[in-house]
Every structure is written in structure tokens, then in C-alpha cells.
Amino acid sequence: MTRHAFISMETVFLKSFQYIRPESLEEAGRFLAGDAPVKLLGGGNTLLLRIQSGEEEPAILLDVKHLPGFKDVRYHHNQGLKLGAAVNLQHLVMGLEIRRHYALLHQTAQKLASPQVRNRATIGGTLAWASPVSELAAPMLCYDAVCHVWSSRGLREIPLSEFYLGDFQTALAGDEIITHVHLPAFPNRTYGVYRRQTVRHDGRRMIAAAAVLAYRRQQALTHWRIAVLGVDDRPKRIPEAEAALEGAPTEEEVDRALHIVQEQIHPVDADYARADYRRASLNVLLRQAILDVIQQLQSMRS
Amino acid sequence: MVMRKTHVIGKPFPLVEAQKKLTGVSCYAGDERFGPELLHARILFSERGHARFRLRGVEAARKQEGVAALLTGRDLHTRLGAVIEDRELLAVDEVKYAGQPLAVVAAESTEAAMQALAMIQIEYERLPGVYDIESALAPNAPPVHPHMASYRGFDQVQAEPERNLAHQVAFQRGDVEKALASAAFVLDHTYTAAPLQHAPMETHGGVAQRQGKGGLIMWMHTQAPFLQREVIARALHMDPKDLRIITQCVGGSFGSKVFVSVEGLLAAIAREVDNRPVRLHLTREEEFRAVFMTPAMRARVTMGLDDQGHIVAIRAIYDWNVGASVDAFLMEMQRIALAGAGPYAIPNADIQVNAIYTHLLPAAPMRGLSIAQVHWAVEQHVDELAEMAGVSPLALRQRNLVKGGDQLFPNFVMHANGLESCVLETARAIDWQPDHQREASGAVASGKGLAMGWSPILVSPHCKSRAIIQCDGENLCTVIVDGVDVGQGYYAFITQLISFELNFPIEWITVQPTDTGNYDSDWRAIYNNLLWSTGRALLQATAELKRQILSYVSEMWEEPMTNLDIVEGEVISYATKRRLSVLTLLQEGTGEGAPPVFRAAGVYEPEVKAESLDGALQSFATTGYAAEVAVNLETGDLTVLQLAGAADVGHAINPEGVKAQLKGGIIQGVSQTLLEEMRFKDGAPVTIDFMSYPIATTADMPQQIHPIVVEIPQSTGPYGARDLSNHVLVGASAAIGNAVYRATGVRIRELPITPQRIYDALQTQAKTVEGNC
Amino acid sequence: MKHDITFTINGESVHLTVLSHQTLLEVIRNDLGLTGPKYGCSTGECGACSVLLDGEVVNSCLVLAPEADGAEIMTVEGLSEDDELHPLQKSFIDHHGVQCGYCAPGMLISAKALLSRTSRPHEEEIREALVGNLCRCGAYADIIKSIQVASRARR
Incomplete structure (x- = not known):
């Protein structure tokens, strides 16, 4: 049968599939080990579109939102934050523990898509989709997030900085499921900024975006984090540039950090923004973000 | 009460x-309930631009379980059009554009209909295509409609099919050459505007049911049921009295539900089945791919100003890429010719409006839009002219604007109107001042711009x-x-x-x-x-x-x-x-x-005064716009801070309703000016959803919106009132363009004003400044 | 694959047999005959199909029907009680919050979700709450005003 992506449907999917809500990871694992093509269903905001258009043709959709612990949120002042993979993005906007201790995550989530999308989209699903313009990835990278992954072969941890392999590819194997994401605890005097430039001001058609985070230890500004979006095949951190800012960066050091970033990104043309423009835009956004962080941290009472 | x-x-x-x-x-066409009798129609559209094609597997698809009827161009070859029948209901052998219907099916379920269409294989043999104005007009370009002379209605158009000129309307007065030669300042520029999509929230569709032997009832959300009845009946060789169209609530039209698009196919397939209702409802992707686009514009404008500040001459050539059909655009071209000199009393004018055939989707006008695009060109041009002559753009407008009693067209004397009030009121609303150029804070600069508009109201x-x-x-x-x-x-x-x-x-x-x-x-x-x-x-x-x-x-x-x-x-x-x-x-x-x-x-019954361009001219709607924008000079990011829109409605019978229309026009104006552009690859649309074709959200609204109602009664209108909604956004784009210039010193002459375009212009400006140093 | 599901919609409990690949929008419109939620895009961009799912606004075109098992759903039909219009609906009528009206049911649902957690929202909060609901008529300003007035009247 030839496929006409063109006649994708109002309410009907081109091909049928089975919706299954597994009770346990083991049950989910059995489906993943089977022959039929399986996809994990989180919020469905992207996956269902890809099935409609014929880009994905799963035989089985495993709804992992109801697995035990998948909606848990736990915060401990030493151990940090544990976010179940099926926690929705709206929780990052509303959750008190997020607002208080992970303000950059809260700030970024507020700008993310729409309430409709945030209410459905899950943390696990959003990270696993691995879009180069995934706005969730920016604060998560800054907070040193680690994905905890289950498969029938066992458990493993993948730091988010090693999770993205580029071009919508992740380090996840086909039979692996993200169970939760862990963010370490951060000291009180941590400050982060997320800046983006998009053609439509709700966030659609991203030209570039950057998140910057650091904290203050006595007079030193330390633990710098820089995450960039829209300028490479994956959301990424730029550790060398972060290192250049360590301490209390001077103007020259900020310039040097920006220069390093420029050397380490590989933007591509989009129909609404050429690569050179995305590069220039990122430079401006990042400089503003770094200067904001410096100013905020330095104005905090020691 | x-x-x-x-x-x-x-x-x-x-x-x-x-x-x-x-x-x-239940109120819209898709809400109507018809019970288990209801059949579902789907259409197979071409995915390619200009090509020869063959369908394989049609007979197997026809026999597929659940299929009630299936038609291809071989089963029913007929042409379609309100004035000139330059479209086919279903293509035969040759695809003229991506999105052209190749087959239509009615089946017991949507799935069955889709499956039947999926069984049909399309073999394309690519033919050279022309997709933009330049290539369509190039020597030796393949003609889109080589047999146009044989179409019904050919005698109604001024066409040269061999060079892809679909229709031409021209208007002249005075001696432009002479006036330009003696003008103190002459300015010449080209402006462009991208093709858009009407994108109503409710996609196209409806329900049709055969009545007895030859009759047909259609429940539809069309804006022009009588026009559609006439066009569909003629295409299907029906007596119009046998076709009845009952309208439902319309979930937005903006011009896309006036002329027949897929409704003819719904009627055709419903006639093939035994008195069972058939429902068609396009997907959003189909809506983008296969319904109308608005034509892209290229405007070449020359204006001359004398040393007294009078605009003495205008020459403007408006070329429109109408895709593979000019039919829906014909009357609009008349309006463009009449509005083409802008709302000014210019003694010497030479206006030419050309519709160019290409191998793209058929074009249809959108809510005042072609006139809005004309003003995108003229109203930026006037600002530049003012700067050239060292006068305030407001003063130049006031000195030259058309006034009641001016006779610019042989059969028409301009009526008393609120044009000047519109521009003055909007200027006041945002505190526009002739002298302040820009205000900058850090990398962000702001600026304010004005524009006026007039839009001819024709009686059909x-x-x-x-x-x-x-x-x-x-x-x-x-x-x-x-x-x-x-x-x-x-x-x-x-x-x-x-x-x-x-x-x-x-x-x-x-x-x-x-x-x-x-x-x-x-x-x-x-x-x-x-x-x-x-x-x-x-x-x-x-x-x-x-x-x-x-x-x-x-x-x-x-x-x-x-x-x-x-x-x-x-x-x-x-x-x-x-x-x-x-x-x-x-x-x-x-x-x-x-x-x-x-x-x-x-x-x-309208009295049409003469069978001439201006004979059907009844009045002009006049508008004014003023915008304040903030532009980041490093990133090209643009925010509309304020937008004021004024319109002379004669008499506001429903003042809050008028304001609601104005506010809607302001938002749509922002959307079209900053965000919207239909893009094609090898003639096929690549903007096929609201991600690739963004329209304004609440995040894109100006921070302040000022709707202003001006009332100069129209003696012939009910209670002195005049129509508004179709004309409401005329001038919005140019006001924003003029504000961008004031904020940045760069002039954007292409719509939409994207951040990339602003950035590029700023880069060029920086290089020029460096070069001068 | 068939699923027997139960959910409450506008306060009424319904029991249905649905297929895996049916969307909640499809079931609400075709099986339950509620025409408030509209098809606008099927890509979650326009919000015309918005409903409340366990109190939160979602695009029903991107929820599979079996996912709604056990949920509490509200469509625009559930806003008015005993033929008495909801203050939001009244306000939309009075302040021209509706033009072609196709986006209106979704707008009302987004507004309802907003007001249930913020009783007196600022204009900026309303704008943010409506960012997933497209209106081609451009009626945003009057929609925002309608919501603001309704929120004040509720006191």
C-alpha cells in the first residue's frame, strides 16, 4: 500500500495501533523485548503527530505515565530533586519546590509552549525527543540533571550532558525507559537566566536560546553553566566557556567565553533564520545572560 | 424587556x-448530525507541481470495501470558475499545481475512504514549472494555460496566455512622463509581499445529499452561497434551481469561503451516491496544501514631488502571482487599480495591475489584503519621499490626501470622508511627533510610524x-x-x-x-x-x-x-x-x-453607472494606522508596542462591534506583517501547519491597541453607514514598516518584516557606515 | 484493539467502548455528540479542541480515548448550569469576545482553567493562559477583556 502522508486525518490515524497501559516496568520490558515495533507514550504531543504523518508506525503504544513512581516528585535539601519521568511540564511551573530551589527551571518552563502542551508533556518524553531546540534541556543541563534509566538488563544513569548524541538521537537504547530525572541540590545563592529569541513570541521558530547559571561562594562566582539551543544538532553545554568564567569574570573573560562558544557551535540554516544570524543572535543573548547572572550574584548580600 | x-x-x-x-x-458545518447513513468523502490531491501524471489502481480502489463512489478526471472532466473557467474540477493527464484534486471518493468511513485513496498510485513525469513572477514572465517560459482562449469567460479577461499574463487592468490620467520629468524629487523602489493563507480556524468542508434524480442539497459554511450555487451548477451541468445551498455558522472565511474550492468535488461525489449524505471536512494540512493562497505581490512604484510638496505623478506596476487561476482575483484587480495611487489626489497617474499565471495554488483575495499590500508599497514610498524632500510625513500626507469633491475618476466624485481624521486621530493616540526620530535604551530602539489607507467599495x-x-x-x-x-x-x-x-x-x-x-x-x-x-x-x-x-x-x-x-x-x-x-x-x-x-x-439593485473600471465604484472606505515598535539593533527582534487603527464607517450602528472589527484588524495586521509567509518547494507548499505557518498568538499582541471610530456619514448608506470589515487592516503593515525605519534607519521593502530581514538590513547599514568613515 | 472505558464528562458518568487509536476529540464529538470542542489542526497548535482533563486544560485531539479512562472531563457544554450561562459566557457575549466563534469553546475552557487557580488574573496572566488558543479573527483583546470582567464579577 502506498502511503500518502498528505491525507493525514482529522481524527483518524493512517494506521491502527494498540494502546497498552503496563502495570509494571517488567511488563513494559516484555513488550519492548518483543518483535512488534513499540513506542513509549508520554504526553503524545510529538509522537501522535508523527504517527499521523506516517513518520512513525508503531504497532504498540505503551502508556508509561501510570507506572509506579513515575509521577513522584521528591525534594531533599541535601539530595536534591527527583522528578518522575511522567511528571508534566506544568508541574515545573506550579511546583513550590521548583520555584524555590530550581528557579531557572521554573522560569524556563513558564515560557514553554502552551498550558495545553505543558499539561500533557512529560519530563521523560520531552527529554527523550531530543530536539535541538528543546527548551527543557537548557535548564536541565545547567542543573546537572541525570537521567535514571531502566531496562530488563538493569538500571543505569546517564548524565544529561552525555544524553544527547545529536540530530534527535539520544544515548537511550531501544529497550530502555527513563524512570526519573535527578537534579542535585544547589546552594541558596544560585542564580540562572534563560534567554531566547524566537520569531513568534510564544517560542515558535526559535532562532537561538541560552541558559546560564552560577552560584556565589564568598566573593567568587563559581560552578558556571552555559547551555545553548538552536545552534547545534543538540542542546549542549560548553564546558570550556564555563571554565573561562570561573571566579569573578572580567569583561575580557566574558568575551573569551563567548569566543569559545562561537568556536564550538555549528548552527544550520532554518527557513526563517540563516546559520550566521543564529550565531550572532546567540552571542547577544548569551552575553546578556552572563552579565545578568554576574550582576545578580554580585548584588546578593554575602 | x-x-x-x-x-x-x-x-x-x-x-x-x-x-x-x-x-x-451545533452550528458549524462539521457539527451537523446525519446518523449512520452518512458517507465520508476524501480527496486525493497532487503532491507535485507541474507534471504529467497517471493514476494506477483506480479500479481496485473503486471496488474496495466500503467505497460508495469514486471519481477521477477521466470519469468527470469539467471546468470551474465564476468568470473565467481556468480551473479543472479534477485533473486529467496534466497536473498544473501541487494541491490540485486528482480523485474524490465517498465511503462508509473516513478510514475506508483513505484506504481507497491509498491504493491509487500516482506516476508523475515532471514538467518544467514556473513558480514565481520572474520565471513566469521569462522568455520561453512554459505557458501555464496554453489553451486559455478556449475557456469559457476568456472574452472577459485581458490575457496573453502565451506569456502567462492572466489578466491586466490599467488606469491612466494626465501625463506621468512629463510630470516626472519636471518634478523636484523622484523616487523609485520595488516592494514585495509574500503569499499568505487565509487559515480560518474552521477548515473547508460541508455535507451534500442528492435529492431524487437530479437535485442536490448542500449544507455549507460558505460566505457566498449564491455564487457557489452558480459556479457548481454550471460545472456539473446542473440546473441551478436543482442545487440548494443552506448555510451554517462560518468558522472564519477572510475570503477563502467565497469562491469554490473543494465544494465542487463534494457536490460531484454526492451526486454519484444514492441519496445518502456525504460529508467532507479537510484536515489542516489539506487546508494549507490545497485551498487558496493569496497572491504574492511585486510593486514597482515611482513618485514625483514638486518643490511645493505636491505629489505630481505616480507610476505603479503591481504584479501578482495568482498561481494557476485568476478567476477569484479578477474583481480584486479592479479594486487594486482604483486604489493603486494611494489615498492621494495625484493629477498624473499610471497604474498597471497584472495577474501572472504560475504553477502554484489558485489565488484568492483575503480580507482587504491586496489593497493592504498596495498600501505597504505606497505608504512607505510616501514616507521616503517626505524624508527626501525634508518635510514631515504627516504634513506631506495632509497636503496631498484625497478630499470630498475631488474627481479622480471620470464617473466618480470622491465623497466626504474621514481620511484626515483617521490619520490625525491615530497619530494622537500614540503621540506621534514629526521631529523625534528614535529613542534608544541599550540595544533597543523604538520608533513611531504612520500610514493611511483607502479601499474601494465596488458594487457587483x-x-x-x-x-x-x-x-x-x-x-x-x-x-x-x-x-x-x-x-x-x-x-x-x-x-x-x-x-x-x-x-x-x-x-x-x-x-x-x-x-x-x-x-x-x-x-x-x-x-x-x-x-x-x-x-x-x-x-x-x-x-x-x-x-x-x-x-x-x-x-x-x-x-x-x-x-x-x-x-x-x-x-x-x-x-x-x-x-x-x-x-x-x-x-x-x-x-x-x-x-x-x-x-x-x-x-x-445596484445602479452600475458605466461598463468601465470606475463604473461600479460606490465609495471608499478610509483608514489610518499608527504604530510604535521596539527593535533590538543587535538581534533584529521586533516588538509592536502600540498600534492604533482608525476607520471611517460613516455611522457606527454597532460601535462596540466596529471596535471589535478594528481590534481584530490590528491583530491580523500584526500577524501578516511580522509572521506570515507561505513557502513552496518545487511548487509544493512546505508551510503545512501552524508550526511552519505561524499566526499571531496572544504573545504577539501589541502591548497597547487603540481602535478609533470615525464617522463621516455616507449619504447613500443606511443611516449614513459604510462597510468596514473587509477593509479594516489597510495601512497596518506600512505603519509598522515606517515605524521600523524610524527606530532603526533601515527600510524593509519585503513582507513579512522578519527578524532575519531586519538583521540583514542592519548589517548592511553598519557596513555602509564603516565604508563612509 | 478495543477498550472499555469509563469517565465522567460534564458531571455525567459514561461508559464506552473505544479503539486504541481514537482520540478523545473524536469520541466526544462523534460518540457523545458534544460539538463544543472543535477540530482545528490535530497538531496541538490551535487549542480549538481544548477540554479540561482532571481540571487541567488539554488539547483533546492529542489525547487518546483510552487514556481518558477514569478521568473527569469538562467541555464547554459543562460550563452553563441549568441553562444559566456561566459568567464567562455572559461576559464573552457582552464584550464581543466572540467573532466567528470557532475558537470560543477552547478559549472559554482555557479561561475556566485559569480562573480556577487565579481568581483575579492580571492581563499578562490571561495572555499567557491563552497562548495555546489561536483566534484568526484576532479577537484576543476582547477575549482578554471578557475574561477580566468575568473574573471581577465572580466576587
């Missing part, structure tokens, strides 16, 4: 269908408007009209007018959904200046109805009619002080025999 006479016209009045729309009650020759009002005890007061409410408040206006004229409480009045079955088969309704034409018909009908009611009571009471009147729903006698509720009258009559039924009709 009884509304007092003075409380209806010129007072806030809600939309008549608002409650239905807000409670989810051979078209009429009719209104029928019936009063009876059961339904009280029902109204039948031939226009359609698309959310602009048409039914509210009708209710207000009747309530005012008959002095009835508004609750008595019901406007019936428009149904072509109520009219003769050759009826051609006016669809583009409804308030004016329906208003005139209604005034006739209400006068007659009132006469009937008073005459009846006059006999009953044996009192002369001149003593009687209707006041707040009661017939009263000024002489004897008798009173009788009209409600009682309708329910009981004289008490003997059947209660009375009053019925009156009014017809408005």
Missing part, C-alpha cells in the same frame, strides 16, 4: 449567534440584495436575507435595523440562516458590501411591513392609518389613545378567522 427606539442604533449590541457559539450548540454588476421579513403569531418576526454572517456582526446589524424601524423588541426577531432555496435560481446576491446593500433592501421591506400592519389595524379599529404608529411593540393611535400589542395582534388578529401573517420584501 422592550428596547426603546433610541437604544438600538449606535448602541452596543452583541453578536446574534454568540450564545450558540459559546455554548457549543448584475447582483442584487434582497430581504424578506415575515411576522406571524408563531415565529413573531423572521428575516430572510442573502448575505452570510461570518462573525462580522451582519445578523446583529439586521436585528438592530428591524428593531429600530418597526420598533419591535429585539427578542422577537430571528434571522434565518441563508438558504439559496429561498430565492430564484438566477439570483446573484451581493456578498462583499453587505451592510450597505442588505440595509437598503431591509429599509424597503420594513417600510412595507409597517404599512401592512398599520393598514390591518386601521381597518380593525376603523381609524385612519395616519393616526397609527408602532411604539415599543404596540400599535397605538395618537388620536384615540388605543393600544394593542403587536404580539396579541399576531396571535389573535381581529378575533375572527385566522390571525394575520404579514410578509414584505425589499430588493436593492
